[in-house]
Amino acid sequence: MDQDRPTSAEDIRTLRAEKASLRARDFCDTYGLAEAQLVAAYTGQGSTRLTAHPAELMPRIERLGEVMALTRNASCVHERVGTYGNYKSGPHAAMILQPEIDLRLFPSHWVSAFAVETETDAGVKRSIQVFDAAGDAVHKIHLRDTSNHAAWAEVIAELANGDSSDTLEVAPRKPAETPKVNHDKLDLLRSEWSKMTDTHQFLRLTSKLKMNRLGAYRHVGAPYVDRLDTGAVDAALQALAGSGTEVMLFVGNRGCIQIHGGAIETLKAMGPWQNVMDPRFNLHLRLDHIAEVYAVSKPTQRGPALSLEAFDAEGGIILQIFGRRTEELDSRPAWQEILSALPRTQQEELV
Incomplete structure (x- = not known):
């Protein structure tokens, strides 16, 4: 408007x-x-x-x-x-690594x-x-x-940078990247996916194969990805609330990703919003914006990393939830049980 x-x-x-x-x-x-x-x-x-x-x-x-x-x-x-604290710089990405404030920063934005x-x-x-x-x-x-x-x-x-101007020129907002899939490389995607030893290898793999995250999720199929009902995110939050199951919950934009590591205690729904209202962590999620949801399994050296990932109608990622990693494991059995119980949907062919 x-x-x-x-x-x-x-x-x-x-x-x-x-x-x-x-x-x-x-x-x-x-x-x-x-x-x-x-x-x-x-x-x-x-x-x-x-x-x-x-x-x-x-x-x-x-x-x-x-x-x-x-x-x-x-x-x-x-x-x-x-x-x-514990700021780590890098040429393209930086980090804040603290027990409560855990950030991935992309300075160009x-x-x-x-x-x-x-x-x-x-x-x-x-x-x-x-x-x-x-x-x-x-x-x-x-x-x-x-x-x-x-x-x-x-x-x-x-x-302070000394600029006293009260006007600001802005660039047009860039749309989310549309899903990309290379159908000729799907068998190679599955083969290389099975060989991953770290979740960070995934984006390099899809880029090499001229795909992106959502394009790969739509087409790679089981046992790597299951498409879920759009109500699965709310169902997962309800299952997590008060259970003591520790997760890593990622929310971000092009310039920053913020991570909550720990349990979720209190949910409070208000209209289209589902809200986590804990003393030191709040989440406010528009459930009606969720268009696609996937349960994803990526192999690592410490066992499979299992995630729940939600996307909006434009293909932008809304949030990701993983079982909280430990020194020994990249997943938690309780989180696997929650993921397994979430409602699936027909894995239809999406372009």
Whole structure:
């Protein structure tokens, strides 16, 4: 929707004040704005532009102590409380490896960043928000009452890039990659799949064979992949809740993947949303966005890695759930039992 799109930062701020009851993302969708453009409109009035590269951001964010990390896509929001640290850099990918905040970062998509301070009835809310070239959120860090607020001003001063513009140019949003399959190579895919020793080999294999994840899942067949009913994700969450079964739950976008490792305790459904509402982990999932679901088995040196993977109608991945790995095993028997009991669907031929 694009209703009377505001054309200046002042227009954005005025309209936002009139529509204060709308969530920021809903406001932007309604008025044809990227979320980064809304944040940029308040530069000098609550927003400060920062350097966006994770190599600059992450070591400084450690000094803020306990915070809430948020990563989302259009269908799922993943929120985890913890501390940043143990930053590992790389030419194309980087990582935060902490017991609670576990991230995979892809710096080429970290294009703009802001420190945001918002006055509320409960006091000043502080966050650091990172966006991609289209102005979509890549990753956000929200301070909590338990955070080190005393370090905030110094950290932001070090990260500020000096840009005072309250407008932001964004690129068109790139659509999800359409499913790719090379029918002539399916036997080779199955043969090479059986020889994998690590889950990270999968994307290299599909790329070599001119395929991608969803294209391979649609066509490789059993025993590698089973297509499930679209209700299988909710059924899995219901089975996990309160069971003590530990999983690794991945949610991401092009710039960041965030991982929860542990059990799930409390579910609360609200309309089309299914929500995990645990003290240090929240998940908000649009069940009505789920178009395809697969149970996937990938061989590793420590046994099969079993995952539940959900995709939207455009072919974008919404989330993945694996049994939580240990030093000895890449799966858990309780997770295998949950996966085995989920409703299957006809493995129809999809192009």
